[in-house]
Amino acid sequence: MSAPAISPFVWAEYFETGFDDVDGQHHKLVDFINALAGRAISGTPIRPDELAHSLDGLSRYAAHHFATEEALMERAGLDPRHIGPHRKAHADFVAQVEAMRLTSDPTAVLPGLYNFVTSWLSFHILDTDQSMARQLRAVADGLVPEQAFAADQAQGRDPGSTALIAAVRSLLGLVADRNKELQNINSSLEARVAERTAALTAANRDLLATQQRLREADRLAVVGQLAAGVAHEINNPLGFITANLRTLHQYAKRLLALTEEAGRLAEAGGQGGAWQALRGDADIDYLAADLPGLFDECTGGLQRVGEIVQVLQGLASPGPLALAPVPMAPLLDAAVAATACSRQPGQVLQRDYAALPVVPANAALLGSALEALLHNAAQALDGAAGRIVLRAREHGDELVIEIEDNGCGMDEATRARIFEPFFTTRPVGQGRGLGLSSALRIVASHGGRIAVRSVPGRGSCFRICLPLDRTDRSD
Structure with missing residues (x-):
């Protein structure tokens, strides 16, 4: 496949696990997904032999990559509660790739393939594989596998990231759905230009310029459709995440106020020493100092996402110009x-x-x-x-x-x-x-x-x- 015109995923630090072999193989999958997206944007139909070649490459990638990860987990002796579901996810990946081989119709396979590899990147590499890496590092630092698993499970997950990832999946699905229509439009335009060129040789230069403008308009229309899809998918979760964050902030302040009142009651009842010990174990002072900054950072991030959504909405539906x-x-x-x-x-x-x-x-x-x-x-x-x-x-x-x-x-x-x-x-x-x-x-x-x-x-x-x-x- 040719290089993509638009890359939905740019390799960044948050993809990295810290294990070179795993990261190198993840990087190849990111390149593969971007190549698929680029082919989708181009509107050029994918041939059955090209599809078969892509699925072969995906199978080879899976065999090598899964063997690498499973060997790492076995050598470290990770908790079976992590290894079992991780192995099953690998097996499911192989089964789905093999199922795609059963159809020779690329137009039927491609939309599912876009969503499948993007979901794998989003929810396995950015979640399951990161969990594996954290546990490997914890075991290397001296924790037993059961402790490493428990510590990792206690880590929270960011609902905002999940919402944004889902929006990117929707973006690629929209591209796949638009391809067939764009192919028909381009074919119609090219046929029209060919007829005009044969009949009006003297007007050939003007016709070519018109064709270029129409193609540019089609390209801008696709960008607008993609932007509309992303903005729509992000706006709703962004609203409830923002509202929930404000509520959580209020809850946190009330809980901290409650701990202070509990301390006063403990002092009055002669249990001040025990209370201070419990307070130190829970690191209440650190939590009270750190929570406002965490909420401010989250609020700032959500505001930035909101600004991006506004720009996308402007791209998606400028409407007729009032001149x-x-x-x-x-x-x-x-x-x-x-x-x-x-x-x-x-x-x-x-x-x-x-x-x-x-x-x-x-x-x-x-x-x-x-x-x-x-x-x-x-x-x-x-x-x-x-x-x-x-x-x-x-x-x-x-x-x-x-x-x-x-x-x-x-x-x-x-x-x-x-x-x-x-x-x-x-x-x-x-x-x-x-x-x-x-x-x-x-x-x-x-x-x-x-x-x-x-x-x-x-x-x-x-x-x-x-x-x-x-x-x-x-x-």
Whole structure:
């Protein structure tokens, strides 16, 4: 399979168990899932021989990987209560892969295969295998297997992570369901272009340009559908998790207050020493100091997820644009002012525009796209001194806006992916990868386009071209 256009899973520390052989094999499964997702996004049908090859590879992976894990567990003598269900999960994996071989219809197998491997990654590797690793480390540190098992079982599980994982599974299922329809649309478009090209040779260039725009519209529509699915799946669990967290916070405060009252009663009844011993064993002082910080971190994480959902909802259903004549110079000035905090000392922004024409646009949406590009330019300077140039001019029947920086620049591989949703070059936790994809969608909805040129180490330039008159244009 070809490399994926969108990778739903990016290898990160939370996949790692700390055992090199196991982690290396997990990494291969992540690559396999991303390749499946990439094939789904491309809309290209998978042939029966390709499907058979993928299932063969999955079987070989399972045989080697399961033998590695089971040998580790046996050598450490882990508790049978963990080894038994773990072995059964391995056997079930093999049985399901073999069941998929019984059908030769890829369209029937693929949706189930997407959900199956994603579920395995989410609920086995991120849960069962992490449990195994914790027990292996505990045994290595001196606990007996029964103690290691009990300690691991006492660890809580994060319901928010489970909800987000389910949303990703829904995402891949939606991709699989959309493939057949997209294939029909693309086939119809290609046939139409072929007929027009044969009949109207002189109009060939215009027809090819129209086909490209339609394909881009299809791609943006798929992104919108995927975003809608993720936002819907996350929103409901996010609401009850947030509400439950607030309730838990109140419960915790009441329980801590109760322990303080119990201490006073114990002192009054002459049992102060016993109470202090119990209080020390339970480490009440540490719990009281640590709980507020834990709740604050959880609340902050949920707020970040909520912000992502809002962006996804914007991608999913922008609706028909409410256009009005917008003076462009004030809009550019407002975008500069709104992004001032993203520029560090020593980073200079130069404006190269004067009187500009009025453009039919949605000022709020177009302003947010400009802000995303200015913010991206500031990030490209990576905290160092540098220059950002914002220039605009009228060129024919278009307004051309350029945002240029002399920052880190991009290689060709990075430049080819910058408009993909969730793609970011920033460290984990510092970027969501949605700003540029949202900007592209907004500009396209205005009948415009974005082009990029970049040289590693020398900087990048994003060029927006907007039509000055949309009377005869279609989105």
